[in-house]
Amino acid sequence: MPELPEVETVVRSLAPHLPGQRIRNAEFQRVRLLRNDPDEAAAALRGRRIRSIERRGKFIVMTLDPPGYFIVHLGMTGKLLWNGDVGKHTHAVLTFDRGTLVYTDPRKFGRLHYSEALPPALEELGPEPLLISQEQFIADIKKRGARLKALLLDQTFLRGLGNIYADEALFRAGIHPLAVSRRLTRARLAGLHAAIQQVLAEAIAGKGSSIADYVDSDGQRGSFQHQHRVYRRTGEPCVQCGATIRRTLVTQRGTHYCPHCQKR
CATH class of the missing domain: 1.10.8.50 (Helicase, Ruva Protein; domain 3)
Structure with a gap:
């Protein structure tokens, strides 16, 4: 399972691409990993811009504008690929003005979630190990x-x-x-x-x-x-x-x- 260094690496590799970009379209091809109704999540994401992307523990949190959050947990085998290929293990595709973000997950233990507020589970996480005194x-x-x-x-x-x-x-x-x-x-x-x-x-x-x-x-x-x-x-x-x-x-x-x- 990707841990803090792996998730931090993914966030850092996406940081040059996502902030400021508008989500033109969102497609959820398999709904098992999505915490929302797929049509409602796609409609909520369309037109929003990515304000920032950060790591919280093992979660990837994209803060949106108008306000909202798109949250990804990679599970065991999840991958977020910038301009990645769409294949049989693809579960979600976000299309931006410049580029696409593809989520793939062969073992299907990851989680995707659109939320208007940060979920309580994120608020209950302990301190960051790199920052705790x-x-x-x-x-x-x-x-x-x-x-x-x-x-x-x-x-x-x-x-x-x-x-x-x-x-x-x-x-x-x-x-x-x-x-x-x-x-x-x-x-x-x-x-x-x-x-x-x-x-x-x-x-x-x-x-x-x-x-x-x-x-x-x-x-x-x-x-x-x-x-x-x-x-x-x-x-x-x-x-x-x-x-x-x-x-x-x-x-x-x-x-x-x-x-x-x-x-x-």
């Missing part, structure tokens, strides 16, 4: 008693962090994914805060991780998958100590860690 991060963790990996995946705690970057940040911080959050010292939590921000910044610089079929809006793959230290490296040697990377389940999510560098 060390003090707030530590204070928020100390209020909770959850296993750390599970807490990092909770979108009301931090928005946008997912399986890949939770594993990578925990490894860099030397913290076991099953460690209980409130039992960790301030120094270790400060290290985790720094690791989260570092790994996310590096992943954005690498335009995300293209493990399966993720690409940005120009069809370009990311490169950060080549820098993963634990994620999907089960059975391989740790890059720091040579121990064998292990895999376990946390909240039904595959979780990768080094038993030597990340002792419980």
